[in-house]
Amino acid sequence: KNEVEQSPQNLTAQEGEFITINCSYSVGISALHWLQQHPGGGIVSLFMLSSGKKKHGRLIATINIQEKHSSLHITASHPRDSAVYICAVRGLNSGYALNFGKGTSLLVTP
């Protein structure tokens, strides 16, 4: 089973700060997902990546396959970014099922 570890567990930032959330996994993967869980509970996919870097608006996701590590960055953070950010990986032989981290709870204060 692929162990997925996220850090930090909780994060408080002031509006405008640059935020980094980290994700490490234990065995080879075919894809890594970053998801956002809103305070109301809904979950949306932010990124799916298997190499390099992706950018969408103020969000940037990077992955280093050799180091088994990914980061999610938020530039110019805003209170509406407050949510739980979840890292999930798809193993090489696990079909399309995902293995999830416990999430990082982010609070951005004005």
Next chain:
Amino acid sequence: NAGVTQTPKFRILKIGQSMTLQCTQDMNHNYMYWYRQDPGMGLKLIYYSVGAGITDKGEVPNGYNVSRSTTEDFPLRLELAAPSQTSVYFCASSYSRDRPTLAKNIQYFGAGTRLSVL
């Protein structure tokens, strides 16, 4: 564009009662999943399906059953509810052969069902 729809949103059950959590998607996705999310824990896969008529166990299947008679619907059945099944349940879907390769693996989630067993 409804996406993935789960019903009910909330439910309280007594120990030993049965219920079915409904999940339907309108994106013509082949793959569907049921997850449970417990406080402070990552989502755990209960069951998944790769197409109508095909289901398989995930990491935590005990106490649950599923069926997939159509592409759109993937209900989750709890036969004898136990307090350990108190959780938030999420249904998700992915993989449409009509979509470009990169989009195939993105999972779309329902809004969740919050279940308490007392």
